[in-house]
Amino acid sequence: MFLSTGILVPVMDFVRPRFPYINYVTGAVVLFFVLLCMMKLAKVPKDKVIPSSFVLSAFVCMCVFSVGSLASARHAAQGGYIAASSEDAKALQSNLLNIERQNADILGEIRGLRSGKSTDPRVELSNIGVKWSESEFIAASIRGDLRVLELFLQGGMPVHLQSSDYKYSLAQYIVARNSPNMKAQLALLQKYGFDLSSPTSVKQTPDKDGPPNLYYYAREQAMDEPARVLAELGVQSAGYDEWKQKRPSAKKAVDFGI
Structure with a gap:
């Protein structure tokens, strides 16, 4: 759980310009922790016991997601916390987005050629x-x-x-x-x-x-x-x-x- 959180939070911050949903994921993690606590207190399911260590792990993950989400949101205009903190990360993020746009343009050209249409007015x-x-x-x-x-x-x-x-x-x-x-x-x-x-x-x-x-x-x-x-x-x-x-x-x- 800790490993997944440690990877997912920075990755979601890095891809924020393309996938700006880290806040929603954080909300889901918080909801999961709240439900876990309620199940622990209500002793549900009755034939099983939820380990306290598991609840504590969920709490730590919730805190990490919350802090990461706030930091990312605060630097949303710069592309997220990592991009705002590192010029190299910002450049890499920009290059990846440009590659994605270029690929989309190429696919659009291919679709246009297949349909007999072109973005070139002379063609x-x-x-x-x-x-x-x-x-x-x-x-x-x-x-x-x-x-x-x-x-x-x-x-x-x-x-x-x-x-x-x-x-x-x-x-x-x-x-x-x-x-x-x-x-x-x-x-x-x-x-x-x-x-x-x-x-x-x-x-x-x-x-x-x-x-x-x-x-x-x-x-x-x-x-x-x-x-x-x-x-x-x-x-x-x-x-x-x-x-x-x-x-x-x-x-x-x-x-x-x-």
């Missing part, structure tokens, strides 16, 4: 028959295919379209064509870090006197619905009328004709 696009190309990126936007569009964005496809001479953004393309699921498409671009309030939201190298953001562009092109959607997405809209007064004329909207 997942290939699995569903979509090539990694700008033309497919644009085609997904034309269809309003949010799943494919997001996979391209996750994979790092540039939002400024290289097929355009001036490298207009996909956001400008979505607004100019009033693409299906326009608001959801623009929200996806925002989700993956594209700033719709930036001068580069229209094209990669903005004109000196061009629209300062996509909302201004939509208003300049008399695209009321896209402008409303952009305002709902939080794109900077204040000051358009003042800016418009300084503009001699509006340029025609760009359509790539793809």
